[in-house]
Amino acid sequence: MSQMKLYSHEAIKNLGAAHGFKMTKSLGQNFLTDKNIIDRIIDATGIGPDDLVIEIGPGLGVLTCEAARLARRVIAIEIDKALIPILGVTLGDFSNIEIINRDVLKTDITDIIEKAKAENPGIAGVKVIGNLPYYITTPIIMKLLEEGTPADSITVMMQKEVAERICAPAGVKSYGALSVAVQYYCDVTKVADVPKEVFVPRPKVDSAVLRLDVRSEKPVDLIDENMFFVCIKAGFSQRRKTLLNCMTGLRGMDKAAMRSLLEEIDIDPMRRAETLTIEEFAKLANRVKKEVPNG
Numbered sequence: 340m341s342q343m344k345l346y347s348h349e350a351i352k353n354l355g356a357a358h359g360f361k362m363t364k365s366l367g368q369n370f371l372t373d374k375n376i377i378d379r380i381i382d383a384t385g386i387g388p389d390d391l392v393i394e395i396g397p398g399l400g401v402l403t404c405e406a407a408r409l410a411r412r413v414i415a416i417e418i419d420k421a422l423i424p425i426l427g428v429t430l431g432d433f434s435n436i437e438i439i440n441r442d443v444l445k446t447d448i449t450d451i452i453e454k455a456k457a458e459n460p461g462i463a464g465v466k467v468i469g470n471l472p473y474y475i476t477t478p479i480i481m482k483l484l485e486e487g488t489p490a491d492s493i494t495v496m497m498q499k500e501v502a503e504r505i506c507a508p509a510g511v512k513s514y515g516a517l518s519v520a521v522q523y524y525c526d527v528t529k530v531a532d533v534p535k536e537v538f539v540p541r542p543k544v545d546s547a548v549l550r551l552d553v554r555s556e557k558p559v560d561l562i563d564e565n566m567f568f569v570c571i572k573a574g575f576s577q578r579r580k581t582l583l584n585c586m587t588g589l590r591g592m593d594k595a596a597m598r599s600l601l602e603e604i605d606i607d608p609m610r611r612a613e614t615l616t617i618e619e620f621a622k623l624a625n626r627v628k629k630e631v632p633n634g
Contacts, residue, residue, distance in 0.1 A: 373537035395469030502547035525551035559621035567624040574612030583608035590631040
């Protein structure tokens, strides 16, 4: 069954009919039908023969089987129990694939990786891949990063608008808290734009594929990482307001104290958060922490 063109319209239709499967809109199910895009995603991952691949949302298994041909082991996490028997058929020729029927947001991925490594000491690297549902793309990515998932890279497809926000540099409209957070944890590379026409069913918007290489060392030195994210959240809480207005009240600091603090670290209080680089947010967070050490 692994030789079946799982990305073809015919295969999607026939598998659905044979198993009584209907796509669930609430789960954001859109199946990829373009082999070129599939190949570009797999190529971008750089999966090697000693790698463990964690796939989020395998669908019918189009990426899963390609990853399994290259990796030592593939563990795919699928929330829709109706897809499990289909995956049993489409991936039946592979002995190195495990399917877990679970909600990824309620799954301890680090535990899965550690157990897989314990069972197979030959595993060298860990790659996360997936075609992420639009409605939970950000929660999934931030879960992986904030929990310190021991992966080398995360190569995932998402709504193009979200990808643009993640890639955005300081000073552009799409730059925001998500941009700063992901770029703090990862080096970000855009792999491909994916038009909506290559999905079944066709979504309303285009997609894009990003590769996030998890940094072994963070790009800035922080006194308190939590304060860094507190400052980012506060700064972007009211995008049309100045940094001074957004930051006033943070840890009990009044406007005069915050103005003085910003001027002391050479950040104009009248700037907006979208103009601050990661380095400037770090400088701000470190100075606030020194001012309010118990805050």
